Amino acid sequence: MTQRTVKAVQSVKENSSFWQPVSIEKTNDSKGAAVTVDPSKSYQTWMGFGGALTESATYTLDKLPEEKKESILQAYYNPENGLGYTLGRVHIASCDFSLENYDYVEENDETLETFNMDREEKWVLPTLRRAQEIAGQPLTMLASPWSPSAWMKTNGERNNGGKLKKEYYTLWAQFIARYLKEMKAKGFDIEAITVQNEPAATQTWDSCEYTAEEEAEMVKVLDKVFKEEGIDVNIIIWDHNRDLIFERADTVLQDEEANDIVWGVGNHWYMSEDFEELSKVKEKYPDKHMIFTEGCIEGGVQLGAWHTGERYARNIIGDMNNWLEGFLDWNIVLDEMGGPNHVGNYCDAPIIVDTNEKVAHYNSSYYFIGHLSRFIKPGAKRVHSALEGADLSVVAFENTDGSIATVLLNETDDATELTINLNNEAAAVHLPAHSITTVVSE
Missing domain, CATH: 3.20.20.80 (Glycosidases)
Known part of the structure; x- marks a missing residue:
């Protein structure tokens, strides 16, 4: 399977920053909070x-x-x-x-x-x-x-x-x-x-x-x-x-x-x-x-x-x-x-x-x-996402070009270290307190 490239943008309350690129690291560590995205299960068209x-x-x-x-x-x-x-x-x-x-x-x-x-x-x-x-x-x-x-x-x-x-x-x-x-x-x-x-x-x-x-x-x-x-x-x-x-x-x-x-x-x-x-x-x-x-x-x-x-x-x-x-x-x-x-x-x-x-x-x-x-573009399909170990709001969509956008909302006063599992690959992302992050896998 071709390796997908993963990128992310983030907005954070603490420094009032919006749509800033953030680094995503590939990881083998599956401990802690995780969200698993499964494109094989799809729902409505956007x-x-x-x-x-x-x-x-x-x-x-x-x-x-x-x-x-x-x-x-x-x-x-x-x-x-x-x-x-x-x-x-x-x-x-x-x-x-x-x-x-x-x-x-x-x-x-x-x-x-x-x-x-x-x-x-x-x-x-x-x-x-x-x-x-x-x-x-x-x-x-x-x-x-x-x-x-x-x-x-x-x-x-x-x-x-x-x-x-x-x-x-x-x-x-x-x-x-x-x-x-x-x-x-x-x-x-x-x-x-x-x-x-x-x-x-x-x-x-x-x-x-x-x-x-x-x-x-x-x-x-x-x-x-x-x-x-x-x-x-x-x-x-x-x-x-x-x-x-x-x-x-x-x-x-x-x-x-x-x-x-x-x-x-x-x-x-x-x-x-x-x-x-x-x-x-x-x-x-x-x-x-x-x-x-x-x-x-x-x-x-x-x-x-x-x-x-x-x-x-x-x-x-x-x-x-x-x-x-x-x-x-x-x-x-x-x-x-x-x-x-x-x-x-x-x-x-x-x-x-x-x-x-x-x-x-x-x-x-x-x-x-x-x-x-x-x-999340017109024609995208919502795909299954399962969250464990964190108090977040999460949704994932697969666009018609095959890219998958996962949106992660952290409304709590605590930062979260999260692993995103997608297509047998895992990536680690830092979610500051009161932040919203969009991770795109292409």
Whole structure:
């Protein structure tokens, strides 16, 4: 067997270093902590990584001089030197990370004749076009509604929950179909939609509640309208926290007609880290695809924090080990407040732009995502990894070129000496306290 070359990069809290090459020594010493990677056992195929191009994110980018804006987009979408993002998420009309509530139709327009998406040409779509140019390919896009038109809802407003009135299910599906057609005319093929962002939550911002039974009904209405209008798009349910993902998916998918239509189940990370909930869905419904559709650090900007990066890596690795196929971060960029957000729901992002100083700050989360996205490419297959004798989070993938990337997250206060066993070879790697390491065997 040809000997493989092994290399590694590491980020360490103690000296705030990121993506630094570290030495890997071949070893015959199998004592102590070890991870064994077995490429003969493989699991799901990886779709890719990406983030949301919200109005707030793209508006904030536009506050920068052109060359600084370009460098941020390169940092995300360049397949060689950036994170290599290939996925994207956009909101259908306004969400909380918009400058204000807005809609694409005028009030009470049941004909949809006033449908107008010109607002998205200000910030969102020009940014998406440039991102795709940098990526060298169209991004695989997910579109999600935060709320139907206010006049279609029981509470008469976009914000504060409410429900879609039953008599408007078909019209709302036609609205989404119109959005998909308009996007296609602008050059964007939307690969998938979610029925509703966070359908179990009444939020102070754009929101709308659906029970599982109502979501199953909406799935069927969407499918009927899409077929009538010749639209081919994947439908994802739930798009909410993983703690209730099995309960929701199980109820929706027990409806046989809805089950035949639903392509996948989306999860967010805000309530729990019960990663096994994804496996419960996959075990009962093996044909459904598991996608992480949103996660961020709540409560405003935390410049320089290390735990934020650890939260990203821990959640991505945990979900990957439970059949996740794609990861979508929330806002790719926010301003110095963690906005703009039209109800003050400020959050953190991997890149924060100080709009006064015209400076971009790269948070630990940016680099932690990179420890995964730069080495685990679309088309990679997760392979078996077994950990002994250490408190680490570990995942391994084999890329289509045969290279194997193993990601090792050490969130503890203690360093670990680890042996990696792969293809009858062993290599020793030092994992400092609060570090993340990616080992690539080629």
